Amino acid sequence: MYTQSFNVPDGGAKTVALAPSNEDPALQAAFDTRIDADGRIEPQDWMPDAYRKTLVRQISQHAHSEIVGMLPEGNWISRAPSLKRKAILIAKVQDEGGHGLYLYSAAETLGTSRDQMLEGLHSGRAKYSSIFNYPTLTWADVGVIGWLVDGAAIMNQVPLCRCSYGPYARAMVRVCKEESFHQRQGYEALLVMMTGTEEQKAMVQDAVNRWWWKCLAMFGPPDADSPNSAQGMRWGIKRVSNDELRQKFVDATVPQAKVLGVTLPDPDLKWNEERQHHDYGQIDWNEFWETVNGNGPCNKERLATRVKAHNEGQWVRDAALAYAQKQKARSIKEAA
Amino acid sequence: MTTALKEWPLWEIFVRSKQGLEHKHCGSLHAADAAQALDMARDVYTRRQEGVSIWVVESKSITASNPDEKGELFDPAADKIYRHPTFYEIPEEVGHM
Numbered sequence: 001m002y003t004q005s006f007n008v009p010d011g012g013a014k015t016v017a018l019a020p021s022n023e024d025p026a027l028q029a030a031f032d033t034r035i036d037a038d039g040r041i042e043p044q045d046w047m048p049d050a051y052r053k054t055l056v057r058q059i060s061q062h063a064h065s066e067i068v069g070m071l072p073e074g075n076w077i078s079r080a081p082s083l084k085r086k087a088i089l090i091a092k093v094q095d096e097g098g099h100g101l102y103l104y105s106a107a108e109t110l111g112t113s114r115d116q117m118l119e120g121l122h123s124g125r126a127k128y129s130s131i132f133n134y135p136t137l138t139w140a141d142v143g144v145i146g147w148l149v150d151g152a153a154i155m156n157q158v159p160l161c162r163c164s165y166g167p168y169a170r171a172m173v174r175v176c177k178e179e180s181f182h183q184r185q186g187y188e189a190l191l192v193m194m195t196g197t198e199e200q201k202a203m204v205q206d207a208v209n210r211w212w213w214k215c216l217a218m219f220g221p222p223d224a225d226s227p228n229s230a231q232g233m234r235w236g237i238k239r240v241s242n243d244e245l246r247q248k249f250v251d252a253t254v255p256q257a258k259v260l261g262v263t264l265p266d267p268d269l270k271w272n273e274e275r276q277h278h279d280y281g282q283i284d285w286n287e288f289w290e291t292v293n294g295n296g297p298c299n300k301e302r303l304a305t306r307v308k309a310h311n312e313g314q315w316v317r318d319a320a321l322a323y324a325q326k327q328k329a330r331s332i333k334e335a336a
Numbered sequence: 337m338t339t340a341l342k343e344w345p346l347w348e349i350f351v352r353s354k355q356g357l358e359h360k361h362c363g364s365l366h367a368a369d370a371a372q373a374l375d376m377a378r379d380v381y382t383r384r385q386e387g388v389s390i391w392v393v394e395s396k397s398i399t400a401s402n403p404d405e406k407g408e409l410f411d412p413a414a415d416k417i418y419r420h421p422t423f424y425e426i427p428e429e430v431g432h433m
């Protein structure tokens with residue numbers, strides 16, 4: 001399960017101004033009171049338009065990320081090194097599809113339709129997690145995605161279980177329950193490779209080197225450059241800041257890397273006794289934004305694969321609906 | 337050339353986690369008809385033996401109370417504390433009752 005902890009504006013601009021509130025003051029006040037009391041908002045409740053729009057964008061981006069996230073790993077199903085690894089990978093990819101469906105359903109409770117959301121994804125207007133715009137070159141990449149990419153996603157997603165919007169929070173509870181299998185299977189696959197040949201060990205290290213910085217970027221820009229974060233925090237949609245989550249991830253991962261026997265590709269990575277946290281180096285944000293804005297190594301391929309699958313499935317969706325309508329017409333006729 | 341039909345209808349899914357417990361709402365999904373909704377619910381909501389029985393109901397068939405009328409609907413129960421066992425003081429020597 002995957003999400004960028006921040007909310008990228010669909011379209012390409014880097015920032016969105018906080019929406020001025022021109023809502024009914026009484027309704028707005030009741031909403032604010034509920035949010036301040038850490039209450040939950042449900043679909044039929046009144047909510048400010050900007051809150052609704054932010055949630056639709058965030059939840060649909062999250063759903064798209066799950067669906068597109070099936071592709072880099074799906075590539076490896078037919079090439080998994082054993083039947084056991086193949087069964088595990090199929091289960092994981094199926095989970096990602098399921099997570100996408102939970103999230104699309106949660107977004108639909110806000111008044112958007114599945115078709116609208118898919119149209120946003122397929123036209124390239126809607127964003128998804130940029131981590132999937134990088135290629136999975138070797139089998140070790142599949143392990144590293146489980147360990148680091150899913151690991152980073154879990155850091156993001158656990159606080160979302162307490163999100164102020166009920167359907168999103170409930171979907172995240174379900175997702176988080178299923179997620180820890182994803183991280184553990186990846187880490188374990190890497191542990192096995194690390195007991196193998198020199199070539200296999202090198203393959204793991206190479207995959208870690210390629211994915212590490214991209215995983216750190218998954219948490220989104222530094223807090224100082226995240227103008228939307230404050231509003232998200234105010235609304236109880238976001239609970240923990242980008243930098244705080246990133247720090248937690250680094251601190252959790254360093255000892256895991258040690259047990260695995262790999263190094264993390266950052267010369268500035270070291271324990272800071274005073275802060276009681278690890279310091280780490282500079283993230284290349286230019287590369288990150290380039291990828292978010294469509295110029296990563298696999299952006300075009302991922303989207304094209306998704307659109308092709310959707311279009312080629314159209315006749316199945318049409319046939320199922322036509323069959324259902326025919327069955328319904330027949331039962332009405334029989335009853336008459 | 338096929339013309340795209342509209343979206344599959346939305347269904348609400350209820351799962352009984354084990355024999356003896358009630359069916360509980362767990363989410364929704366799109367399906368062409370009830371039979372397909374059941375099949376899909378199995379794959380989407382019970383991949384890890386989360387259920388022993390599934391109900392599917394087309395979302396549009398559900399009538400819900402209006403959240404704006406929450407006060408009128410539920411507040412009258414708030415001052416009827418005599419409906420709760422803790423309202424009554426029973427001498428301690430009676431023990432559990």
